[in-house]
Amino acid sequence: MERTYTLMLVEDERNILYGMKNAILCHKPQVTDILTAENGREALELLEERVPDIIITDIRMPEVDGTELVRRIREQGYEMPVIILTAMTDFAIARDLIHYQIQNYIVKPFSIEEILKETEVAIGELKKRSQMKMAQKIVKEFPELVETPPSSENQLISQAVEYISSHLDGAASLNDISGALHVSKAYLSTLFKREMNTTVTDFVTKQRMKEAKKLLLETDMLVSEIYLKVGYQSDKYFIKVFKEMEGVTPLAYRKRWK
Known part of the structure; x- marks a missing residue:
């Protein structure tokens, strides 16, 4: 049975937030659960309860923005793929996050196809990590x-x-x-x-x-x-x-x- 994934969407514009959620659930059957947050503070609170496999977050948000969210996610040791949503005017800020191992940047306004494509890339990366982890385990425990x-x-x-x-x-x-x-x-x-x-x-x-x-x-x-x-x-x-x-x-x- 193929593994399923949990994704977290962090976006303060509700129409974009739920538009992405519906599209991913409709077109990506591997993603069976989507957590939503309207700012970085809500996202960090959710992280204390459940750790998603993938995070897609906007940069410009109230209270705790995407930059601070990504920094704190990595400082806490989470290694899941992170995809950044950014306006062209904020791209320089978003680019400064590259050392936090961001999967990719999607510039607003974006298409649903771009979201679906990057979600698929993230799933592929998680599968690759899982295979590498299993291979390392086999080498160690089953020489x-x-x-x-x-x-x-x-x-x-x-x-x-x-x-x-x-x-x-x-x-x-x-x-x-x-x-x-x-x-x-x-x-x-x-x-x-x-x-x-x-x-x-x-x-x-x-x-x-x-x-x-x-x-x-x-x-x-x-x-x-x-x-x-x-x-x-x-x-x-x-x-x-x-x-x-x-x-x-x-x-x-x-x-x-x-």
Whole structure:
């Protein structure tokens, strides 16, 4: 299931404020909740209750303006994408906020298309951050998932390992590998066991499970998509093998770590 996002709109002109809100809710289904504030003070009060994923704020507002709002947001450690709305006459002021890592500036009068485009860019940035965070977590907590498959100085076995790595989603049986390398099954089986200290079948299974775990952690793919991606023709058999190796079902594994 795709993640949804909360957005905060800060604008003292109500017709603009609610026009943006309605347009985003109508055209961006990923945004399911929009918080509204008519000045920076209201926005800061809202932040104490809920932290949005994205903020779109005007610069010129009463009480606490957009400049002060952005400064205080960053000082409090919030890193969400911030989009600035500014009149051309205030652009020099808005540009001084660049060191606060502003996503972009939209100059008034603006079109709804510009708002929707920048909202989509912000969602893309959040997805990218999430993927990077998950990748860092995997490297730290699951180093075995990012390690390259064990290799051998024997050229034939190296070729076999390379074949397996590139055919996890398809035919990677002993018969397939020996046929591709033009050697007998018996010879390849004996040599593989001696060099790798495991059977071809067990090695293939471990590599497929490793890839399945990466997909469970790094993506939102369904189990019904993952089992095909790692070369299984039956979801029940895939789940059975996964549980035998990991002690939990694929969905429980994802829920536990993600």
